[in-house]
Structures are given as C-alpha cells and as structure tokens.
Amino acid sequence: MPVPVKKAAPSTDRRREGRIDVQAAIEGEDERSRSIASLRRARDRERRQQELQRLRSGAERVVRDVVVPEAITVQELANRMAARGGEVVKALFRMGVMATLTQSIDADTAELVVQEFGHRVKRVSESDVEIGLEGAEDTDTDLAARPPVVTIMGHVDHGKTSLLDALRKTDVVAHEAGGITQHIGAYQITVPDGSKVTFIDTPGHEAFTAMRARGAGVTDMVVLVVAADDGVMPQTVEAIRHAKAAGVPLIVAVNKIDKPGVKPERVKQELLQHEIVVESLGGDTQEIEVSATQRINLDKLLEAISLQAEVLDLKANPNRAAEGTVIESKLDRGRGPVATVLVQKGTLKQGDIVVAGAEWGRVRAMLDDKGRQLKDAPPSLPVEILGLSGVPSAGDNFIAVENEARAREVSEFRQRRARDKAAAAAGAGRGNLTDMLARIQAGEQKEVAVVVKADVQGSAEAIGVTLGKLGNDEVKVRVLHSAVGQITESDIQLAKASDAVIVAFNVRATSQARDLAAKEGVDIRYYSIIYEVADDIEKLYKGKLAPVQREKFLGYAQILQVFEVKKIGKVAGCRVTEGVVKRGAGVRLLRDGVVIHQGDLSTLKRFKDDVREVGNGLECGMSFANYDDIRVGDQIECYEVETVAAA
C-alpha cells in the first residue's frame, strides 16, 4: 500500500545534479562533494565485486525488461527484477530513500533502482497498472468500433451553444426514450443511419478556456464554429491552437449562413492565414456551411463527422475494466458528489468500484444525458455517476478497480501525489492577509497565492481563470489549487505552506479546517459573487485592500425539526452545536457543506420566549427573513460582521 517514505525520493533531475556534484568532487571541490564521490566509489567497488561473484559462479547476467508503474511496492519491484527484497531496500537506502518492503515508491525512484540493477525500464500508463493490466495491450481482436467524441469550439457568440442544441435535437432516439434531457456536460446522439456521436457540451465562455483546453484531451475531433458574418476572431485562433496542440483534426462549420449578405468564402480565406486549408480550396479540412438556428445542413455536418471518424478508425475494447475521464463534477445538494465521466475504454457497470481522481466509491447509480438509469456504459458514452466519496476534478482520470482495498490504495497514492505536487508548487513562506498586505506594500512580496474552493466545477474554473489573469508588473497572482467541495484541513495546510489566501465560493470549511485556519493564521475569504473575488484580490495586490469589514464566526446550529407556524412560516427547531447563535446576526443555511441561502435571522426563541443569544448545546427555534426552504439535517452558520482597522 502506498505510504509516504521517510525521505522524498530524489527526482531524476536532482539525481542528474548529483552526478554533477560527483564530477565536482573528482575535481577536488568541497567536502560534501568529496563524501558523495567516496560513497560512489564504494558503490562501484561493491558492484564490481558482485559482478565478479556472478562471473565466478558462472551465472549468465540476465538483463530484464522491468515494468515500472506509477507506484510500486519495494517487494513487488524486487520480484519483477528477480532480486532479493533486502537488496532493493539497501539500494534505496544508498539513494537516500528509507523504505520497507511493503512501502510504495514512485516511478522515478523505481526507475533508478532498476537501472542500478542493470535492467531495462519499461514505464507503463498509470491506469493499466492501477487495474493490474500492465503490459496487457488490447489486441486487434479485442477492439470494436466506438463512436467519435466531438468538441465544439469557436469565438464568443459564433453559435456554439445554438449548434450543440440543434445537433442534440437531431437525435433519432431521444423521443422514444421518454427521459428528460439533462445537462451533464456531454451527450450522445444517434444519427439516422444508426451510428452514434458524442458531443462534449462545454460552456462557451472565455473564462472556461482552461476546461476547454482539457476538453480537447478526450476529444477525437473539433468542430470549429466560425460565424459567417464575423469571420475568424481571437478565440477562433485560440481554438485552432488547442486542436493543433492536441493533434486533433478539425471540421470547420461556417455558421449563420442564413443571415443576408454573409460571405462564407471570406471565412475560408481568413482560415488560410492560420494554416487551415479547407477542401474547397484544395486542402484536407472538411468545411460545412450551416445555420444552427435555421437547422440548415446539420445532416451534412453529421456526415462530415462520421467520415472523419471513419478515417480515424476509432476503436476501443469494450470487454475490460472501464477507464475514462471526468468531464464535469459537482456537489449536489441531495445526491452528494456527482461526476459525469466519459468512458473511453471498457464498459462501466453499475456497482463497479471506481477511482476518479483521488476520490473513490461504488457506482450507486448511472444516468445518461436523457436521465435514464443505465446498468452498463460502453466506450464513448458519457454518464453521470453517483456514489463517489468526494468531488473529483474535470479532466481527472477514472478507472474501475477490482475491490475496495485496491480503490483505497490507488486513491491514497493519488492523494499523496497531489499533495506532493501542490507542496512542490507552493514554494516557501506563510502568513495571513494582513502580513501579506504589509509585505506587498513594503515591496517584499511579489506574489499573491490563492487556493480556490467552490461549490461547482464551473465556478472553481471560472475563478481560477479570472484570478490567473490578474496581477501587474510588480505583483503576480498565482492560483495554487482550485477544486470543488468543502475547505478541508489539507487546503489549510497548503495555504499555510505557501502563504496563500483561501477563496471560498459558496462553500464552507469543515470545523476541523476552521480550527486549523484559526490556529495557523490562515485567512479564508467567503464569497458568493464571482466579480467580488476578482475585485478583492485585485485590491490585495494593489496594496489597497483594507479588511475594513471582516466576518466573525459565531456558531453552528443543526436543524432537528421543521415546524409550520401560522403568520411566520417555517420555523427550524435546532440545537446549537458550536459557539453561539445571536439575534440580528447574519446566517447561512448549509446543506452538505454548500451554502444555499444567506440572509438574516428573523426570530430566535428559547421555548416560547424571544431571546438575544443561545449557547452551545441548547435547543432553540429559528426562522429566516424571507426564506423558508429549510430541511431537517441542514446546518445554520451564524456570523457577525465586524469592522477592523484598515491595514
């Protein structure tokens, strides 16, 4: 099981630097280098002796191909090299890594060990290893044709959404299904000839560039929408770049040809400047003139897609454990973590145990974009899955594994890797907002680091992208981490280690995280309007943010019962679980850690009496001003806004 080794494994680069040190030692530089050199000489001696022994014993030196996965236990690595476990432990020790036989080491470290033992390294994809299929490539006979996965890209207002809607309506089985269309981030249609096409339904806003760029990773082809009346625009060019970078073919859809006086030819000429040569100009990029709103030539566009799919000869093995990518994810108020995954290999089955990013769980239910419950999801089908332990990120890989123990192991390994990466990216320093402001003003700090936590992936991405663009010549804004879900202790640790502010968008901190933040002096700033986030951070790096008004947490109450009271409406019978609740204070209603209402308390009663304050452990009745969607199990957070002297 992957557990942290006592000392981080040196990266390949650091090892290379180590070799430079050795060189320096030979040239007689400093003492440290000399001791490394002597260590190395001792190691060489040992190796020569081993070699001699082997030769004396007459044994042939066998060079093996050793498959090295992303994480491997020391014992397993030894087995794969047909070496003794103790030898591997010793080799690791010499490299400065303390690991026991049952501990996992990462691929870089394992690779060095394999080289040290004189074998050849074969790195394999994480997923193959994670499901124990390393080296087991799908053979031709396993493979079956799969539907293409298409992403629609283009400039703002050129008609991406309209085209996605129009194409969705061409589905010949939608009407028979009887289900209700739902937005899950991707959908699949069946075209009249019976073949299927999957569309990634990405939002068409500039702030989502990051997600779109990742969207191309699961995409077989891009339909580039260019409005005939507007021509090639900056985001058209950006989309071309994304597609080219991903090595994904393009189909050009010249849209809005129903508009009077438009000149589709001009679009084709403009595309030439970006090395897109359409077929009518002698190139090999298919182009179709369409109208999304008037539904002109949609069939031709679908034909072009299926032709391109044929050329690409898209195949996958449906008869293996499922694997794919998370397209979208959210924390749903009623259903918990929900993720839309695109199955890329194998077949995902209801009841499968899956790991998505660092989260895992049993697929409790599986729904398609028509809201139908499914038992199986074959390659290229996007499905919404319920049952994960937490919310993975869009772009995360997901795999089905054989059992819970394996899921836990993979998830723990991925969590550790994510933590290591974040910590490495975070760099040094720590502090809180006031300190940070002072340092920025004194010109000592050149960067504002931010950790973003939000209720839905879209907001997290949008805030991440918006903040990433902020900054000026003196101070840069860096988003260290952006994810969906409650603020956890690990977010606080990350923020602390990297001197970051936590931006919480419609989510709260767990009570442990809140305690840790208070203890460590990490600032969490709560928002429910996106532009306020950008505004605040901008003020921060411009040195103008005076935390004039600051929120002070008062307490939590749990709703135990809900009553209907005449003239007042719904009243929550609560118990205060932490701190105090006060009349006149601000309140937030939380469901599964997500803020669903923010407002004021209209009544606070103990038994029949109005009271000013109710302390921890006591029961009380509460109702909100102008709001009554309250439920048993909801949590009420109570806070005060206090004025703090300008920094």
Ligand SMILES: Nc1nc2c(ncn2[C@@H]2O[C@H](COP(=O)(O)OP(=O)(O)OP(=O)(O)O)[C@@H](O)[C@H]2O)c(=O)[nH]1
């Ligand atoms: N006349 C005409 N108008 C169209 C056509 N397609 C889209 N539009 C209009 O163009 C405008 C923008 O269309 P959207 O589908 O929202 O464009 P988008 O690219 O998704 O825009 P963003 O989501 O903002 O990036 C809307 O007013 C549409 O009604 C078309 O084929 N013909």
